[in-house]
Amino acid sequence: MKLDCTQRMNKRFFIETFGCQMNKSDSELMAENLRAQGFSAAATEEDADIVIFNTCSVRNHAENRALSRIKAASVRKDQIIVVAGCMAQRIGTKIIDEGIASLIIGPYQTPIAGELLQLFFSSGQRVFLSQNTKDFHPRFNGVPSVKSAHFWHRWVTITHGCENFCAYCIVPYVRGKLISFPSATIVSYIELLASSGASEITLLGQNVNQYGQDSGDIPFFRLLEKAANVHGISKINFLTSHPKDFSRETLEVIRDYPNISRAIHLPLQSGSDRILCAMNRHYTTAHYYHIIADMERILGDYAISTDLIVGFPGETEEDFKMTLEMVRRIRFDEAFTYAYSPREGTAAFGLEETLSADEKTSRLNELIALQREISREKLIHRIDRREEVLVEAISKKSSEEVMGKTFLNHPVVLPGGSDDIGHMVKVKIVKVIGNTLYAERIP
């Protein structure tokens, strides 16, 4: 399809994002590059000339959902369908062959989606899946030209890719090797974001604790410290951590800087050492307990969330009970729980599944019920605490209330209005309804 410049400039795009925070961040970068190339955002998918699906490959379910959305969109023959992200990398050529998308862009090139669309219009090139270092594009597209609903918050990608090869995970195959961005560039970028009004940032990487290991740059805890020292940044989050690389120094930096979130996401995956070894996770449950003891000692007040997989091949009733026991002892604030689903191309794909779907569901339900109880008890424990809340939006239930998150990442509803959005407010927690804390404002 060849279009002249005027025809391209008038085109409107719509992006639908699947999966993790990394994809949300990549979608923002794509949108910025598209605008810089003269495209404009459409309000709805139907209004768009270009529909971009930024996809996830982590679970079968995520891929199937994206595929059915892509197929439904491909019926509208007047739109250009773009498939980007991890699923594009994994099965993009097949998608093009099936004729359900016009253009495929892998994770190395998503930040320049606008430029690739221009290339598509001028030359007809349809597949951009190189994982060659020379084709990798960093994640710093400058200050957004359009004020978003979450204008105070910016993602800051510090690493791309992963070389840990956890046995169940497709990420190293679709996102490629670990690439840490230079710390000086990251810090300058955060300074630029702060000077343009951002007050909250989230440092992103598949395993942020591995930052600098590939490039010999400063370790993660030093980068976190530098970010915390940037004037104007009042809240810093970081995702995701890996127990094998999580350091005591990171906890000490969190302790010393009140603008770093005390909510730590540390995927455990299983409470059985045998299963952790089979998952290629490179830590033991004893090591995990050791990190939790450090958190207690160094931080005192903190929130811990985790990821747990049930039904990994070979998981016995005994292994599962160990996971339950660990959940009971650690008392996570939140757990993202999954039944194991095999991903073609991963090391675990060839392993014989030892549980039926029903058995996995039954274990999953037991785990979810236990975690719900603990999560609620931990929320009740916050009553009467004084906290700071970063207000994010008007409450869905009342225009005289706003909702935000504490430094422990708990959702809170409090009296307020639109002027509070993007600002810190001091509150006292007064009650819990469902999974939400309710608070009153304090001076």
Ligand code: SF4
């Ligand atoms: S650390 Fe493991 S689970 Fe996380 S992205 Fe890398 S391979 Fe996947």
